[in-house]
Amino acid sequence: MERLVKLVCIRYYCCPFAQETVCSMKNSQYLVELIERIGNLLRSEERELGKADGLQPVHVQVLEYLALCNRFSNTPLSLSHYLGISKGTVSQSVIVLENKGLIEKVQDNNDRRVVHLLLTDRGKQVVKNAFANEQWSNTCERLPAQQRERMAEDLSQLLIELTRQHNAQSFGVCRTCEHFTYEDSNYSCGLLQIPLEASETAKLCHEHSLADSKADSTEKTENRCYDAP
Ligand code: SF4
CATH class of the missing domain: 1.10.287 (Helix Hairpins)
Structure with a gap:
């Protein structure tokens, strides 16, 4: 910074x-x-x-978040926390996206009060098109790699500070989380007491808690996964 x-x-x-x-x-x-x-x-x-799909920016943001988050974080509540929007706006957006066949609601197996929002194949395609937007990636690619890394690092640090100041959830990925362990080639979450697939460790999580040891390391740049689904 x-x-x-x-x-x-x-x-x-x-x-x-x-x-x-x-x-x-x-x-x-x-x-x-x-x-x-x-x-x-x-x-x-x-x-x-x-x-092209009759979507507002907030709808695109919802789809993008659902493509990036893990299976514990695809709920309306997490969406509202991550995007900083009201629960009312979330439920209106969910209705629009559901009616357009871009997402579907699935009840949680253990807690029937909890609903998970999943992208349909059409929804995934819309997100894929959004991530494939070359204008943004080409512009970034034109910057020297070192400069990009430095900017990502600095902006991550700024995000961490702002998140702390606003008492907001950190929404990071497993490798910067204090609950994450990697032993004998196995990934697991100490908080949820479950093993994790390698692909899950790069997803955004609403339970994420930034490990102090990682807050000042270069790993903080991995606070968010930008991979397209
Ligand atoms: S290790 Fe942290 S980020 Fe990963 S699933 Fe567990 S709580 Fe979420």
Whole structure:
């Protein structure tokens, strides 16, 4: 994060005579502006992507989340926490996506009050198209690999800090979770007391709790899995 701030500082705001505190305030403000602008561009992309299927950006976000999360986190409640939207918006989105045949509801085997939301084949195809959007990936690919890694690391750190400050759930993947163990080529979750498939360890989990030992390591960049389904 510090490197990113310095880079922005040197490039856009600081002259050698500027006061450090003024500089730092401008940098923070500028970072917020940058993130907001990138967010707006992503929303506009999502609007375009959803157009063909008559979907709003929030519907595309729901589908993307369901493609990324693990089998314990595909519930309406987790969706509402991850996207930071109300339960009402979640249930309206679920109705729209269900009516369009993009998701289906499945009752939990152990707790019948819990409903899991699964992508249908059509839903998977819509997400695949969204992830295959080359404009975004090509733009990122044009940056040198080292710079991409550094940005991912810095933004992950920022996300971790913001998550802590907002007392929000961390929603990470197994390898950065304090409950995760890997022994004799077997993956398992200490919290849920279950073995895990290798593919599950790269999925987002609502039970994730960032391991202190991993919070400051380079593994924090793996806090989220971007693989398409
Ligand atoms: S190890 Fe952590 S992230 Fe993985 S399934 Fe268990 S609680 Fe979730």
